[in-house]
Amino acid sequence: MLKLLRGLAGLVGFLLLWEVVVQVGLVSKTFIPPASVVLVTVGDLLGDPTFLRDIVATMLAWLIAIAIAIAIAVPAGLLLGSVPVLRTATAAIVEFLRPIPVAALVPLVLLVIGSGPEAKITLGVYAALWPIMFNTIYGMGEIDPVLMETARACGTSRFRILSSVALPQTAPFVFTGVRLSAAIALIAIVSTEFLAGSEVGLGNFVLIASTGSTRFDLVLAGTVVAGALGYLINEGLERLGNRLFRWSTVDREAIA
Amino acid sequence: MTAATLSGRVGRRAARGATAVVRSWLLFAILVVIWEFAARAGGSKFFPPPTEIAVRAAHLWFTGPASSLFLTDAVFDNVFPSLGRMLGGWVLAAVVGIVLGMLAGRSGKAMDYVGPLFAFFRSIPPPTLIPVFAVLFGLGSGMQIGSIIFGAVWPVLLNTVEGVRSVDQVKVETARSFRTPKAYWLGMVVLPAAAPKIFAGLRVSLSISLLLMVVSELIGAYNGIGRSLLDAQQDFDFPTMWSWLVLLGILGYVFNTIFLAAERRVLAWQPTRLGRD
Numbered sequence: 001m002l003k004l005l006r007g008l009a010g011l012v013g014f015l016l017l018w019e020v021v022v023q024v025g026l027v028s029k030t031f032i033p034p035a036s037v038v039l040v041t042v043g044d045l046l047g048d049p050t051f052l053r054d055i056v057a058t059m060l061a062w063l064i065a066i067a068i069a070i071a072i073a074v075p076a077g078l079l080l081g082s083v084p085v086l087r088t089a090t091a092a093i094v095e096f097l098r099p100i101p102v103a104a105l106v107p108l109v110l111l112v113i114g115s116g117p118e119a120k121i122t123l124g125v126y127a128a129l130w131p132i133m134f135n136t137i138y139g140m141g142e143i144d145p146v147l148m149e150t151a152r153a154c155g156t157s158r159f160r161i162l163s164s165v166a167l168p169q170t171a172p173f174v175f176t177g178v179r180l181s182a183a184i185a186l187i188a189i190v191s192t193e194f195l196a197g198s199e200v201g202l203g204n205f206v207l208i209a210s211t212g213s214t215r216f217d218l219v220l221a222g223t224v225v226a227g228a229l230g231y232l233i234n235e236g237l238e239r240l241g242n243r244l245f246r247w248s249t250v251d252r253e254a255i256a
Numbered sequence: 257m258t259a260a261t262l263s264g265r266v267g268r269r270a271a272r273g274a275t276a277v278v279r280s281w282l283l284f285a286i287l288v289v290i291w292e293f294a295a296r297a298g299g300s301k302f303f304p305p306p307t308e309i310a311v312r313a314a315h316l317w318f319t320g321p322a323s324s325l326f327l328t329d330a331v332f333d334n335v336f337p338s339l340g341r342m343l344g345g346w347v348l349a350a351v352v353g354i355v356l357g358m359l360a361g362r363s364g365k366a367m368d369y370v371g372p373l374f375a376f377f378r379s380i381p382p383p384t385l386i387p388v389f390a391v392l393f394g395l396g397s398g399m400q401i402g403s404i405i406f407g408a409v410w411p412v413l414l415n416t417v418e419g420v421r422s423v424d425q426v427k428v429e430t431a432r433s434f435r436t437p438k439a440y441w442l443g444m445v446v447l448p449a450a451a452p453k454i455f456a457g458l459r460v461s462l463s464i465s466l467l468l469m470v471v472s473e474l475i476g477a478y479n480g481i482g483r484s485l486l487d488a489q490q491d492f493d494f495p496t497m498w499s500w501l502v503l504l505g506i507l508g509y510v511f512n513t514i515f516l517a518a519e520r521r522v523l524a525w526q527p528t529r530l531g532r533d
Contacts, residue, residue, distance in 0.1 A: 010369035031391040089283040099508020101467035107489035190381040210387035223384045230379025
């Protein structure tokens with residue numbers, strides 16, 4: 001409770017600092033409107049159906065992207081984690097593909113897929129794949145070998161070992177990967193909307209506000225909403241993970 | 257030891273090294289070859305064959321005069337400025353993040369006040385702030401470095417805080433009972449203990465810096481890799497566009513490799529260091 005109050009105090013302090021810096025005239029009021037103006041704009045926007053549609057479009061793309069990324073990355077991670085030869089063989093490809101920034105792929109995706117929702121979902125999936133896959137592989141390495149060998153000694157089939165022993169044991173790691181990916185995918189999707197100018201979405205809203213009407217209160221309000229969404233998602237997933245995997249004793253460290 | 261067995265041993269080691277290289281790059285090579293044939297057969301102009309990309313890339317970057325090591329103007333005008341901004345922004349973000357993180361992590365209550373704020377800043381998709389940086393700094397390096405710092409500082413900062421917090425209590429009390437001077441305490445106890453976490457944060461920041469370098473150049477810049485990529489796309493010059501894309505992949509790979517080597521060297525003393533990437 002005290003912690004919450006202190007967090008709120010920090011937030012209020014930051015908003016006051018922002019307000020004072022702008023009101024005193026250290027930065028231009030047109031380019032960085034004061035906190036009071038931006039907060040009122042946020043309030044107005046949250047009652048605006050067009051803006052809510054933008055948020056829904058972004059969140060929907062985000063959900064789909066995360067679902068697809070999980071469906072691809074978890075089986076891939078389980079496979080690569082249990083077949084070392086495969087992991088060595090694909091390491092070079094993965095290490096080459098992973099560091100390519102999502103934004104650099106925007107021009108290519110625009111040409112091949114167009115600027116519809118498919119484009120942002122594709123890039124969201126691309127960005128979200130890696131943390132889930134790496135954490136799954138890492139989790140596979142942390143499984144107690146006794147468990148695997150017991151299952152094998154009992155004559156459990158390979159597929160059954162993967163689905164009933166390896167998967168539950170790696171689940172906390174997979175979840176950590178999903179939490180990291182959730183933030184990264186949101187950033188990727190909003191960035192794609194912003195760069196590609198899709199029809200609806202939070203990033204598109206910021207793009208229009210910054211180019212057409214140059215309303216920087218709208219730009220900052222959109223940014224604040226995007227940040228708040230990302231924060232809530234991360235916080236929610238962290239709580240959920242703690243609750244879901246209380247039984248797990250392994251010390252899991254996020255790897256990005 | 258005779259010369260024969262020595263050369264045999266060297267030969268074996270070389271052979272083993274070669275096998276490892278082949279094993280990790282074989283699939284990569286096969287895929288490139290498949291791409292080559294598929295692209296030639298399919299004839300899609302969006303996906304030119306790798307040989308065409310390689311020829312274009314060589315022409316684009318390595319046909320300059322001998323006086324400048326055969327590098328072309330494209331390298332000097334676009335690649336080097338981009339790298340400078342990216343590394344400059346990353347280093348500044350690292351310094352700011354580590355210093356602030358040490359300060360905030362050392363104080364018991366500071367993180368209660370600013371922690372949620374920092375977590376919120378980290379959640380902001382940095383590209384949406386680029387327009388703000390653009391009007392504040394203009395379409396130059398200032399805006400790009402500003403965006404990179406804003407995006408890259410949070411992982412370093414938050415990881416540093418976490419690392420500083422994780423200092424072993426025995427070490428804290430030992431140092432206190434010896435009345436270790438503050439500078440020693442920070443530099444010789446806290447910083448090394450926090451180093452693994454800090455490195456993890458630095459690595460995330462490095463890829464964010466690369467991302468924001470490209471994004472900021474796509475949005476507004478007069479030169480740079482991102483700008484050239486966008487120009488090539490707008491001219492429908494696909495081999496050139498792919499050349500820049502491949503360059504970004506290579507850069508990411510090289511930075512990551514160098515960073516991992518440096519991390520392994522700096523953290524080699526860590527007893528529990530796991531051999532993971």
